[in-house]
Amino acid sequence: MPGTAGSSTLPVVVVGSGLAGYAVARDFRKLDSDTPLLLLSRDHAGFYSKPMLSNALAGQKTAASLLMKSADKMASELKADIRAGEPVGAIDTTARTVTTGDGEVIAYRDLVLALGADPMRPPLAGDAADAVFCVNDLDDYAQFADALEGAKSVAILGAGLIGCEFANDLLHRGIASTVLDVADRPLSRLLPAEASVWLRERLESAGVSFRLGVAASRIDRADGGGVRLALSDGSALHADGVLSAIGLQPRTALARAAGLAVARGITTDRALATSAPHVWAVGDCAEVMGLNLPYVMPLMQQSRALAATLCGSLTPVAYPAMPVLVKTPACPTAVCPPPPGAVGEWQVMSSADACEARFVRADGTLLGFALLGTATSKKQAWVAEVPAWFVN
Numbered sequence: 001m002p003g004t005a006g007s008s009t010l011p012v013v014v015v016g017s018g019l020a021g022y023a024v025a026r027d028f029r030k031l032d033s034d035t036p037l038l039l040l041s042r043d044h045a046g047f048y049s050k051p052m053l054s055n056a057l058a059g060q061k062t063a064a065s066l067l068m069k070s071a072d073k074m075a076s077e078l079k080a081d082i083r084a085g086e087p088v089g090a091i092d093t094t095a096r097t098v099t100t101g102d103g104e105v106i107a108y109r110d111l112v113l114a115l116g117a118d119p120m121r122p123p124l125a126g127d128a129a130d131a132v133f134c135v136n137d138l139d140d141y142a143q144f145a146d147a148l149e150g151a152k153s154v155a156i157l158g159a160g161l162i163g164c165e166f167a168n169d170l171l172h173r174g175i176a177s178t179v180l181d182v183a184d185r186p187l188s189r190l191l192p193a194e195a196s197v198w199l200r201e202r203l204e205s206a207g208v209s210f211r212l213g214v215a216a217s218r219i220d221r222a223d224g225g226g227v228r229l230a231l232s233d234g235s236a237l238h239a240d241g242v243l244s245a246i247g248l249q250p251r252t253a254l255a256r257a258a259g260l261a262v263a264r265g266i267t268t269d270r271a272l273a274t275s276a277p278h279v280w281a282v283g284d285c286a287e288v289m290g291l292n293l294p295y296v297m298p299l300m301q302q303s304r305a306l307a308a309t310l311c312g313s314l315t316p317v318a319y320p321a322m323p324v325l326v327k328t329p330a331c332p333t334a335v336c337p338p339p340p341g342a343v344g345e346w347q348v349m350s351s352a353d354a355c356e357a358r359f360v361r362a363d364g365t366l367l368g369f370a371l372l373g374t375a376t377s378k379k380q381a382w383v384a385e386v387p388a389w390f391v392n
């Protein structure tokens, strides 16, 4: 295994101050209070919970009120040197250094890449194509929330988890949202068809509109204000603003330029080790054993394992069943997707106020599930039935 930690006065350097970077820093400090810890982030490096960005409008939250701890507060809590506004531009895995945006060269004992992912941008023509918002961090949220002043309608590109959550959240501001997707149903990658329809009907009853099986091809400023979206079925849609939530692309450019192995994300083994000694990757940027899982529970598992490894006890990551809660209060939803490539079938039962979907193997083993409406109360019991993906 490349890069097991040894003793040295060089720092453990973490690049990125999102949930993954801070989870590693916290877990590491629980085990080692002495080794210098340096966290470099190109952003403000304040601590916030990214999942709250898609249900913050309901609580009248501002970007400032979502910020839970400043970089200075985090630095003193973690006994770490935290440098905000410090992009890392290059890694030399032979010399074991990183170079910051202003040319400073910093040597590391171990380097943890917690770089996150970029929102994918839809290919759009039109004079308002650059007015499309993506909300992937606190600054994006601040700009989006400002732009909503006076808005009555928003078009959301993408009917996945984030698109559906924002659609529900906008209702709390009295803003009508229309969710568009090339797929013919919401959450098509997480839910079986019957459960998608169940979700869609509840969101529609709450006031969300859907335009499914279509793509936006161009966006132009409309006479009289707002924008006009031209759709692939030849129709058009007017909205005061547009939010894109069509997916994420792991940030791999820095790793690729340093010669690290990269596939969809920065590739690692189960110990979170990249292809270079003493370089590790966690969170949305990482592809662990072929799996890029851009959710909070996986990154918590990764951080705990990596912290132990960095403290000398080689620990492969364990993946128990990791349910994701979809923050759509109009239709509470918990999803525990089956492992990619799992062979089995969905069995769905629904009533007026609950929908239960089980993904079962031929021998009856529950490999994944979706619970909607009042059925979400069964989440803990069902999670306990689902076998772990990786277990130590």
Ligand SMILES: Cc1cc2nc3c(=O)[nH]c(=O)nc-3n(C[C@H](O)[C@H](O)[C@H](O)COP(=O)(O)OP(=O)(O)OC[C@H]3O[C@@H](n4cnc5c(N)ncnc54)[C@H](O)[C@@H]3O)c2cc1C
Pocket (backbone or CB within 6 Å): 015, 016, 017, 018, 019, 020, 021, 040, 041, 042, 043, 050, 051, 052, 053, 054, 086, 087, 088, 089, 114, 115, 116, 117, 135, 136, 137, 162, 251, 254, 282, 283, 284, 285, 293, 294, 295, 296, 297, 299, 324, 325, 326, 327
């Ligand atoms: C709106 C929204 C809602 C979500 N809701 C849920 C949910 O309900 N449940 C769930 O499980 N997951 C949810 N997720 C996903 C979850 O939030 C992410 O998986 C998680 O926050 C990713 O954390 P991260 O630290 O890997 O990445 P990020 O938070 O993106 O952090 C990356 C960090 O790296 C820094 N960085 C990048 N490049 C450089 C560089 N070259 N030099 C220095 N710094 C750099 C960035 O500035 C940033 O600080 C949601 C995501 C979004 C966008």
